[in-house]
Amino acid sequence: MAASSAKHDVFQAIADPTRRKLLKLLSSEEMPVTVISGHFPISRTAVSKHLRVLADAGLVKERKVGRETRYKLEPQPLYELKDWLQFFELYWENKLGALKRLVESDEQDL
Amino acid sequence: MAASSAKHDVFQAIADPTRRKLLKLLSSEEMPVTVISGHFPISRTAVSKHLRVLADAGLVKERKVGRETRYKLEPQPLYELKDWLQFFELYWENKLGALKRLVESDEQDL
DNA sequence: ATAATATAACACCTTTTGGTTTCATGTCAA
DNA sequence: TTGACATGAAACCAAAAGGTGTTATATTAT
Numbered sequence: 001m002a003a004s005s006a007k008h009d010v011f012q013a014i015a016d017p018t019r020r021k022l023l024k025l026l027s028s029e030e031m032p033v034t035v036i037s038g039h040f041p042i043s044r045t046a047v048s049k050h051l052r053v054l055a056d057a058g059l060v061k062e063r064k065v066g067r068e069t070r071y072k073l074e075p076q077p078l079y080e081l082k083d084w085l086q087f088f089e090l091y092w093e094n095k096l097g098a099l100k101r102l103v104e105s106d107e108q109d110l
Numbered sequence: 111m112a113a114s115s116a117k118h119d120v121f122q123a124i125a126d127p128t129r130r131k132l133l134k135l136l137s138s139e140e141m142p143v144t145v146i147s148g149h150f151p152i153s154r155t156a157v158s159k160h161l162r163v164l165a166d167a168g169l170v171k172e173r174k175v176g177r178e179t180r181y182k183l184e185p186q187p188l189y190e191l192k193d194w195l196q197f198f199e200l201y202w203e204n205k206l207g208a209l210k211r212l213v214e215s216d217e218q219d220l
Numbered sequence: 221a222t223a224a225t226a227t228a229a230c231a232c233c234t235t236t237t238g239g240t241t242t243c244a245t246g247t248c249a250a
Numbered sequence: 251t252t253g254a255c256a257t258g259a260a261a262c263c264a265a266a267a268g269g270t271g272t273t274a275t276a277t278t279a280t
Contacts, residue, residue, distance in 0.1 A: 015125035016238080020194070027201055034256065046239055048258070053237095067247040067256050075202035082195055084130070085188060091137055092185035126268085143227060156269055158228070163267095177226050177277040 010077045011084075013057035018042070019050050023073055026060060032068035120187045121194075123167035128152070129160050133183055136170060142178040 014020055018040065025031070025039055033051065037044040051071055054060040058077045063070045124130055128150065135141070135149055143161065147154040161181055164170040168187045173180045 011127075011130070012125045015122045017121075018238085020121070024197070027198065032256075033258095042238085043240065044257080045241080045259095049238080052258095069257065073198075073201060075198050078195060078198050078202065081191075082199075085192055085195065087134070088137065088183075088185050088188050089192075091183060092188060128268090144225090152268085153270065154227080155229095155271080159268080162228095179227065 008053050008056040010057050010059065010080050013054055013059055014081070016050065016053075018047075019054055022047075022050055022054060023059060026071055027073040027075075030063065030070045030072040032065075032070050034068070036071065118163050118166040120167050120169065120190050123164055123169055124191070126160065126163075128157075129164055132157075132160055132164060133169060136181055136183040137185075140173065140180045140182040142175075142180050144178070146181065 014023070021040070022036070025036065033044060033048055036051070037047045040047055051060060051062075055062060055071075059074055061072050061074045063072070124133070131150070132146070135146065143154060143158055146161070147157045150157055161170060161172075165172060165181075169184055171182050171184045173182070
């Protein structure tokens with residue numbers, strides 16, 4: 001899995017379905033690894049590695065509490081995704097809207 | 111690379127930087143593979159495989175014109191991504207909101 | 221008909237990824 | 251202090267991913 005020496009980016013981090021489920025799970029509540037693992041059919045170690053990838057991408061924050069490590073969603077990096085997506089919105093939604101804007105700017109030129 | 115027998119999903123398709131560049135490149139104009147390859151440092155075959163992954167995810171549309179195959183962006187599947195993202199907007203906006211409240215209360219303390 | 225072009229299809233290679241099991245370390249409770 | 255628990259780390263594995271180069275096939279131009 002992800003050895004995680006090099007920083008992972010958001011796009012790659014969310015590519016995996018398990019990691020996406022992790023993000024949702026950790027969105028509301030902070031949780032220790034053991035509890036998190038209970039929600040997945042894979043081993044605790046595997047979950048731990050996914051968490052590492054997410055942490056690398058900055059999507060999750062770790063906090064040590066006694067002998068456990070608790071994880072929580074850190075949504076900021078998703079901004080990058082939103083920005084990226086915004087570029088394409090032009091193309092799907094309003095082909096009409098884009099045309100309208102174009103026409104309007106042309107009108108101003110008149 | 112992606113053999114592409116099983117359908118690829120959008121999240122996986124956009125995970126690769128080359129594929130993201132492909133999407134941008136194909137957003138404005140329809141292009142045949144050879145022209146597309148000119149924009150990348152990798153082999154034409156590699157580009158072709160990336161295009162296949164994108165097509166699998168429905169992000170790109172192929173059209174045969176004579177002996178060439180032209181590719182164009184098909185932005186619809188990005189909707190899924192937007193929906194997914196929307197869930198998390200709640201969390202980061204709250205955070206910003208919370209920060210704003212914090213700053214404001216600090217100002218009031220002065 | 222023949223040569224050149226565009227691209228898909230194969231076969232192959234290396235690195236990464238998702239997963240496992242086992243071991244080491246740190247912390248809490250008795 | 252001794253044992254149980256939580257987690258990280260390490261070693262390992264199979265499959266997928268990204269890449270290459272080499273055919274094969276269809277289409278266009280001469």
